[in-house]
Amino acid sequence: MGHGRIDLDGTAFDLQSTLESGQTYLWWRDDGEDYDSTYGGDDWYLTTTRATDDPGVIKVRQRNGALEYRSNVDAEPVLRRRLGLDDDLPAIRASVPNAEVIQDAYDEYWGMRIVREPAFGCVISFICSAQMRVSRIHGMQQSLREAFGTAIEFEGDSYHAYPTPEQLAVATEQQLRDLSLGYRAPYVQRTAEMVADGDDPTEATGLGYEAARELLTRYVGVGDKVADCVLLFSLGYLEAVPLDTWIRTAIEEYFPDCEQGNYTDTSRAIREQLGGEYAGYTQTYLFHYLRNDGPES
DNA sequence: CCCCAGGCACCTC
DNA sequence: GAGGTGCATGGG
CATH class of the missing domain: 3.30.310 (TATA-Binding Protein)
Incomplete structure (x- = not known):
């Protein structure tokens, strides 16, 4: 305290x-x-x-x-x-391949950890992430807090908690569209309703990795990629490698043999390429490095 | 004006 | 299962 x-x-x-x-x-x-x-x-x-x-x-x-x-x-x-x-970061790094781009990413952001965030907020925020820039995803979550979250006073300042499943379940699609969620608005509302009705995303914990991913895709707006984000950034599946636009570009450029034409098989190949057990750690270093220090920037 | 962003649901075949 | 399409919004 x-x-x-x-x-x-x-x-x-x-x-x-x-x-x-x-x-x-x-x-x-x-x-x-x-x-x-x-x-x-x-x-x-x-x-x-x-x-x-x-x-x-x-x-x-x-x-x-x-x-x-x-x-x-x-x-x-x-x-x-x-x-x-x-997390034992040196042990994790010892398991990753020696490719230059990977070592550069670890060098540049050494000390970055994988988070384990509350599952509901993680699910909702990554539903919002579809075809959206990082800064706007962040802004949407702040809007959701202010519109639907419980007010809290702390040390003389006022904040809003992240909304509960119940608080988001009673939001209307139009209210969510008014917060600029776009076509993600009904996904957020319907998934919140599912969780509020007792369908807990943490039930995936303990299942094998691919079974856990499959289970998470029952939520509306959650496909393989978002499910991988929830597994990696909330449920502690450090082998999960979300195949987003950045990592797909990296696969084309650095690991073309891993492209298998579908999500499941490409996922297996890149997971193996990135060291297996902690592949998600390496994916996240790569994502951050390519987005901030890649040829585009 | 264009293209793109941590994709997904839905529809065909 | 694979392949195509529509979808909201804002920034470059």
């Missing part, structure tokens, strides 16, 4: 890369700046939690080799899980 400090003990950790690399849209920066602008270490990242009946607020920043946090809930275990603090 209250405020605290997690000593990183010299282990590699990069809060900005972890939270601004398009893995999660459930945090924001209290300087009001758009993501991708410089992070000096003085600004807090914020998120909300529903670990109890009342929503909580967590503020965290990285300074002087530690994570400082302030919260009205028991934040440390939540941060450890959500920020992947217990």
